Amino acid sequence: MPTVETRRVVVTGMGAISPLGVGAGALWNGLREGRSAIGPLRHKDSGALRVKIAAQVPESFDPASGIDERTLPLLDRTSEFALHAAREAIAQSGIDFASAGLGQRTAVVVGTGVGGELTQDEQSRRLYEEKATRTHPLTIVRLMTNASASQISIAYGLRGPAYAVASACASANHAIIQAAQMIRFGMVDAAVTGGTEACLSYGALRAWEAMRVLSDDTCRPFSANRRGLVLGEGAGIFVLESLEHAQARGATILAELAGTGMSADASDIVMPNADGAASAMRQALAEAGLNPEDVDYVNAHGTGTQANDSTETRAIRLAFGAHADRLAVSSTKSMHGHALGASGALELVAVVGALRDGVVPPTANLDQPDPACDLDYVPNVAREMKVRAALSNSFAFGGLNAVLALKHAP
């Protein structure tokens, strides 16, 4: 534990664009109803692709809605998602960044696995297929990994530290941890943070196909018949504040971000490692001042690959000991898919929902128990239960682990 004086960090706003719809409410309602947004892939090259399914943001999402028309041409789909989710989160928090110079004391940290993948893919196609000799002049400002963080900073006049964090599938959690630590140690009073991803380009889909980790039926985390992950997309953005800042302005506190844990496996570039994952979970518990038995729910990384789900099960047992058998563990990726660098942010919406409503979202599509996955995964139907504290796991290719510990609002 740090010896310097630290501050408590709370969540006061959240927003999401996800395969379950526009808004954090649409995402949470879908998850608690056990509704999967995985469906046939909508893509202009879908005839040629081997991957046939995905979890995509519905076509009803209108990127132009409420966005300044001079800003729109600057945006890749990742930034569109992020700006819409940020607007929702900031509106919910009721925070006024113009008041008393708060904008100067607010950070923006946004996680993304690859940034403007669709822009990159489209411009590459122009160059290599159409033999164009010029790319669109806004290519760079659209595709740069920090574009979402910069657009949020510009839109709301946020002049504190602002940058992107990239750690593949753990990007959102790493970003949220960075933002929380800045508040905890007094560098800023507030932060707008989360993750965004829009990665369903022809090139990226081909690359995922070649890795042979994509499921061809659906996402079945922890089920013996699981066949891999299902790609998703979207963004989740949150307003974090120090507890005293939130209380001073009379804000509604959604949850306390009580602890964080980060580790690297330093082993294989893709195969997960139970020790590394368990280490991050233990750190998150320790920083939050939680004993294993204080935790009721773990939102698992739960990708639906053979390797992740059995390894994560072992990691949870390592971190929680005997209490592992008393935990509710679920993977909401079975419903919103794997949004890579945004996934931790979509899952934080689920964790905040579970804490506030006393409902644990289920693991959908779990129909065949696997002896290697022997925890209580809340199969298929949500469970009403008191959730005092929860962990949210994200583990990335590259062996990078980032875990959040959440508690009830103080």
Add this chain to the structure above:
Amino acid sequence: MPGTTQQQVFEIIAKQAKVDVANVIAKQAKVDVANVKPESTLKDLGIASLEAIELIFDIEEHFDIHFPEQQGANFDNDTAQSLVDAVQKALDEKAAS
């Protein structure tokens, strides 16, 4: 090949496939091709995880075929013979289409 039955053509391909698959495996495992026995698993040959996926890709490229999705949870426990059979099956399907 005048006078050759379709069955004989497939047999010639099968023989060729066996040698080629063994060569591709030997190259990836950095072992002598003589050490690649039909019953050798990729794990026996020290090919695991991403290397196995890379090997499958090399075989696909070599024969211009596609292995079906999710042939197994991973390929580490596949034997050289099972890969030869899979190549054969894919080549047959290609010839039939």
